[in-house]
Amino acid sequence: MGSISFSHVDKIFGPQGSGVKALDNINLDIADREFVAIVGPSGCGKTTCLRMVAGFEAASAGEVKVNGKTVTAPGPDRAVVFQQFALFPWKTVRENIDLGLRNKNLPLAERDGLISSALKLMSLESHADAFPHQLSGGMQQRVAIARAYVLDPEVLLMDEPFGALDAQTRVVMQEELVRLARRNPRTVLFITHAVEEAVYLADRVAIMTRRPGRIKEVLDIRSIREAEGWDRHPKIEDVMDLESFVHLRTHIWKTLREEKDFQHV
Amino acid sequence: MNGQALPLKESMLLGLLSLLLFLGLWTVLTVSGIVPRQFLPTPLEVASRFFQLLTSPFAGATLPTHLAASFKRYAYGVLLAAAVGVPLGLLMGWFRLLDDIVTPIFDGLRFIAPIAWVPFAALWFGTGIGGPIMIIFAGAFPPCLINAYRGARFVEPRLIEAAKMLGTNDTRMIMEVLLPAAVPSIIAGLRVSAGLGWQSLVGAELIVAAAGVGFMMVQAQGSVQTATVMTGMIAIGIVGMIIDVLLRQGEGWLRRRRGLEA
Numbered sequence: 001m002g003s004i005s006f007s008h009v010d011k012i013f014g015p016q017g018s019g020v021k022a023l024d025n026i027n028l029d030i031a032d033r034e035f036v037a038i039v040g041p042s043g044c045g046k047t048t049c050l051r052m053v054a055g056f057e058a059a060s061a062g063e064v065k066v067n068g069k070t071v072t073a074p075g076p077d078r079a080v081v082f083q084q085f086a087l088f089p090w091k092t093v094r095e096n097i098d099l100g101l102r103n104k105n106l107p108l109a110e111r112d113g114l115i116s117s118a119l120k121l122m123s124l125e126s127h128a129d130a131f132p133h134q135l136s137g138g139m140q141q142r143v144a145i146a147r148a149y150v151l152d153p154e155v156l157l158m159d160e161p162f163g164a165l166d167a168q169t170r171v172v173m174q175e176e177l178v179r180l181a182r183r184n185p186r187t188v189l190f191i192t193h194a195v196e197e198a199v200y201l202a203d204r205v206a207i208m209t210r211r212p213g214r215i216k217e218v219l220d221i222r223s224i225r226e227a228e229g230w231d232r233h234p235k236i237e238d239v240m241d242l243e244s245f246v247h248l249r250t251h252i253w254k255t256l257r258e259e260k261d262f263q264h265v
Numbered sequence: 266m267n268g269q270a271l272p273l274k275e276s277m278l279l280g281l282l283s284l285l286l287f288l289g290l291w292t293v294l295t296v297s298g299i300v301p302r303q304f305l306p307t308p309l310e311v312a313s314r315f316f317q318l319l320t321s322p323f324a325g326a327t328l329p330t331h332l333a334a335s336f337k338r339y340a341y342g343v344l345l346a347a348a349v350g351v352p353l354g355l356l357m358g359w360f361r362l363l364d365d366i367v368t369p370i371f372d373g374l375r376f377i378a379p380i381a382w383v384p385f386a387a388l389w390f391g392t393g394i395g396g397p398i399m400i401i402f403a404g405a406f407p408p409c410l411i412n413a414y415r416g417a418r419f420v421e422p423r424l425i426e427a428a429k430m431l432g433t434n435d436t437r438m439i440m441e442v443l444l445p446a447a448v449p450s451i452i453a454g455l456r457v458s459a460g461l462g463w464q465s466l467v468g469a470e471l472i473v474a475a476a477g478v479g480f481m482m483v484q485a486q487g488s489v490q491t492a493t494v495m496t497g498m499i500a501i502g503i504v505g506m507i508i509d510v511l512l513r514q515g516e517g518w519l520r521r522r523r524g525l526e527a
Binding site for chain 1: 421423424426427428429430431432433434437441442445446448
């Protein structure tokens with residue numbers, strides 16, 4: 001079980017009264033095992049939304065709940081994958097993945113089993129004893145995803161996880177994430193500014209406005225994906241060529257563009 | 266720094282040149298009588314005294330024995346400073362309350378020169394091993410604490426968030442995140458501590474009644490043996506340099522191992 005709900009959430013940075021309003025009345029309900037992406041221009045507060053679910057930031061007004069419980073602090077039920085990976089440089093791949101399991105006080109044999117399957121899932125077997133700095137960016141992000149997945153979290157929070165990767169690696173990771181999500185469905189809140197990525201990965205896409213961030217529109221992608229049979233195409237470029245995909249992408253682009261133009265009036 | 270780094274050979278040559286220039290000036294000043302001999306011995310006198318003291322005792326011991334006695338006090342003082350300063354610094358870096366309690370007192374105390382503690386060190390811990398250790402401790406402690414604290418305080422926030430979301434408790438956070446993240450800063454602090462501790466040595470040994478380079482120098486001063494005093498100064502300088510070089514090597518090795526430098 002892993003539902004997320006934002007109800008009437010405001011976020012003000014800086015002193016109360018004179019601070020900057022980053023989020024304005026955010027309302028969003030994410031169902032169990034639903035994959036929701038938030039897209040929006042830089043600085044619109046989409047990452048702040050994720051950080052509030054993670055428990056890194058508190059809402060200034062309204063409530064952020066996970067499984068009906070108000071979020072108060074970070075915890076392993078809400079695993080986070082950061083844009084800059086945030087791996088511990090002094091720990092090996094295995095040790096990075098192990099930390100969360102040790103925190104759960106699991107016995108060694110069980111941890112070993114879980115780590116092995118997480119390494120296998122992310123094709124990291126041959127790098128188990130490497131240190132993060134010895135790996136490429138793509139590999140480092142695999143470790144970060146393995147570290148999050150191994151905890152079997154109720155919700156997975158991904159903050160522009162592929163934003164720091166080169167274009168080729170990015171595509172590979174997107175395809176892998178789709179495979180992962182189909183095989184092992186999970187509630188995912190995914191933050192990105194890449195429109196294609198959001199449409200390709202998510203069940204629903206929420207489009208945010210510029211600061212103060214509001215949710216302008218929520219698009220149902222899943223019904224279109226299923227109706228048009230996107231999953232029959234294993235390669236992302238084939239999906240991106242489909243008329244239904246192009247249509248959605250263009251719609252989101254236009255919506256975001258209106259924002260930009262509005263900003264400049 | 267301005268200018269390009271010179272090749273190793275050339276920079277060593279320059280170092281040698283400056284040393285020779287220094288010794289030459291010293292020789293001219295003393296041999297010519299511009300500076301009276303009782304105020305400043307000649308380099309040759311100091312050198313011969315240095316080699317003489319390697320084997321024949323002064324103030325009850327040879328120079329190596331004095332150095333060994335000093336080094337023992339020094340090692341205890343610096344190790345104690347590290348053993349208290351580093352953990353305390355890390356704890357202050359994590360627990361805000363402790364930071365707020367300790368910092369105001371510490372900020373005042375750290376400006377008191379180690380030598381100012383001499384009377385109380387003698388009074389509280391005696392002139393045997395305890396008093397001198399406390400003075401060396403006073404010199405070596407602040408950098409240990411400050412650097413461990415800064416290292417822990419300025420860990421990349423993402424890493425702390427990552428550890429928190431993985432359910433890491435306080436103990437593990439300090440031992441497995443703050444401590445390893447702070448290691449470069451701690452090592453740099455230990456290097457400064459090692460230097461300041463060694464500098465505090467003469468002060469510390471003003472009050473000892475047995476062996477030690479500082480003790481040797483105080484005795485020599487009493488009988489106006491400037492060459493012996495100078496020998497003690499040079500010995501302190503050389504040992505200090507050796508300590509620093511060794512710690513630098515250790516720091517470099519550690520940084521390479523951590524992949525911070527190629």
